[in-house]
Amino acid sequence: MPEMMPAVAVRPGTPHSLHPTSLPRPAAGPGEVLVKVLRVGVCGTDMEIIEDKFGTAPPGAEALVLGHEVFGVVESAGPGAAMAPGTFVTTTVRRPGDCPPCLTGQGDFCADLAYTEHGIIGLHGFMTEHFVERPEWLIEVPAALERVGILTEPLSVVEKALQQATLIQRRIDSWQPRTALVIGAGPIGLLGTLLLRSRGMDVVTVARRAAPNAPSAIIEAAGGRYVSINDESLAGIATTLPPIDVIFECSGNARVAFDATRVLGNNGVLVLLSITGGDATTPIPLDQINREFVLGNKVMVGSVNSSRVHFEAGVEDLARFERLWPGLTERLITRRLPGLDAWSQITQRERDGIKTVIEVG
Ligand code: BGC
Numbered sequence: 001m002p003e004m005m006p007a008v009a010v011r012p013g014t015p016h017s018l019h020p021t022s023l024p025r026p027a028a029g030p031g032e033v034l035v036k037v038l039r040v041g042v043c044g045t046d047m048e049i050i051e052d053k054f055g056t057a058p059p060g061a062e063a064l065v066l067g068h069e070v071f072g073v074v075e076s077a078g079p080g081a082a083m084a085p086g087t088f089v090t091t092t093v094r095r096p097g098d099c100p101p102c103l104t105g106q107g108d109f110c111a112d113l114a115y116t117e118h119g120i121i122g123l124h125g126f127m128t129e130h131f132v133e134r135p136e137w138l139i140e141v142p143a144a145l146e147r148v149g150i151l152t153e154p155l156s157v158v159e160k161a162l163q164q165a166t167l168i169q170r171r172i173d174s175w176q177p178r179t180a181l182v183i184g185a186g187p188i189g190l191l192g193t194l195l196l197r198s199r200g201m202d203v204v205t206v207a208r209r210a211a212p213n214a215p216s217a218i219i220e221a222a223g224g225r226y227v228s229i230n231d232e233s234l235a236g237i238a239t240t241l242p243p244i245d246v247i248f249e250c251s252g253n254a255r256v257a258f259d260a261t262r263v264l265g266n267n268g269v270l271v272l273l274s275i276t277g278g279d280a281t282t283p284i285p286l287d288q289i290n291r292e293f294v295l296g297n298k299v300m301v302g303s304v305n306s307s308r309v310h311f312e313a314g315v316e317d318l319a320r321f322e323r324l325w326p327g328l329t330e331r332l333i334t335r336r337l338p339g340l341d342a343w344s345q346i347t348q349r350e351r352d353g354i355k356t357v358i359e360v361g
Pocket of ligand 1: 120153
C-alpha cells in the first residue's frame with residue numbers, strides 16, 4: 001500500500017463539492033525533484049471551480065485536487081535532477097499541448113486550447129503536501145522572498161499583460177506610457193498596480209469598496225490613487241485624468257470591461273484579464289466604440305496565464321517591490337489558514353480581505 005498524504009479536492013460536475021481527500025505520496029523519479037509544499041494561494045478561479053463554473057478532473061479520476069498557486073522547497077532530487085534540496089520554488093500552472101506555440105515554450109498561447117493546468121484542467125493541483133516535478137518546470141525563488149514568493153503566479157499574469165502591452169505598443173515609435181488605470185483591487189488588480197507604479201506610471205485603481213480599506217491603503221502606500229466606483233463613474237474618473245495610456249481590466253465584470261473601452265486614451269491599450277464565468281448580455285454603444293477605436297488607433301487585447309519568462313520577471317519584480325516598498329507586498333496576504341485541515345474555511349469570505357493562503361508546510 002502506498003503511503004497517503006492529505007489533499008483538498010472538488011468533484012467537477014458537482015457544485016460546492018469541496019472535500020478533504022488523499023493522494024499517494026510521490027517519490028522523485030529520474031530527472032525529477034520532490035517538492036514539499038509550504039503554502040498554496042487561493043484565488044477567484046478556485047472559487048469558480050468550487051461553484052462548478054469550470055474545472056476538469058485528471059483522466060480517470062472523479063476528483064480534482066485544487067490549488068494552482070504554490071510555493072515550496074525542494075526536499076530531494078531523483079537521479080540526474082539538477083536542483084539542490086533546500087531550493088525554494090514555484091511552478092507554472094499550465095502544461096502545454098502540442099500546437100506550435102506550445103511546442104515553442106508559449107503554452108500560454110495554446111492555439112487549440114488543448115493544454116492542461118494544475119488544479120484547473122486535467123491535472124491535480126497543489127493543495128497537498130508534496131509533488132514531483134522536473135526542474136525545467138520549476139522557478140527558483142530567492143530565500144529573501146520567502147514571505148511573498150507565493151504571489152509569483154498571480155504576479156506573472158500581470159507581467160504577461162504588461163509585456164503584451166509593451167510589445168503591441170512598439171507600433172508607436174514615441175510611446176511613453178504615463179497614465180494607467182487598473183480596474184479591480186483584488187490580488188491581480190493590486191499586483192498590476194504595484195507593477196505599473198514600479199515602472200513609474202501614475203496609476204489610478206478603481207474598485208467597488210468604499211475607501212479606506214485594505215487595498216486602498218496598499219495602493220496609496222505605493223503612490224497610487226484609489227477611487228471607489230460607487231462614488232464616481234468610470235467616465236467621471238477619466239475626466240480628471242490625462243489621456244489613459246494603459247488599462248488593466250481585472251474586475252471580473254464584463255460590463256465594466258466594455259465600459260473601459262470608452263475611457264481609453266488615443267493610441268492606448270486595454271488589456272482584458274478577467275475570466276467571466278457567466279453569460280450576461282447587455283446593450284453597448286457599438287458605433288461609438290467602433291468609431292473611437294478606429295479614429296484613436298486603440299487596442300483591446302485579452303491575456304491569460306503566463307509562461308516561464310513572466311514567472312522569472314515576477315520573481316525579479318517581487319524583489320524590486322521589496323526595495324521600493326519594504327513589507328508592502330506581503331500585506332496582500334490578509335489570511336493565512338493553518339494547514340490543509342482548515343480546508344472548509346477557504347470559501348468563507350473575509351471582511352476587507354485580499355488574498356488567502358494555506359500554510360501547508
Ligand atoms: C490562472 C491562470 C489560468 C486561468 C484559467 C487563472 O486563475 O492564474 O494561470 O490560466 O486561471 O484557467
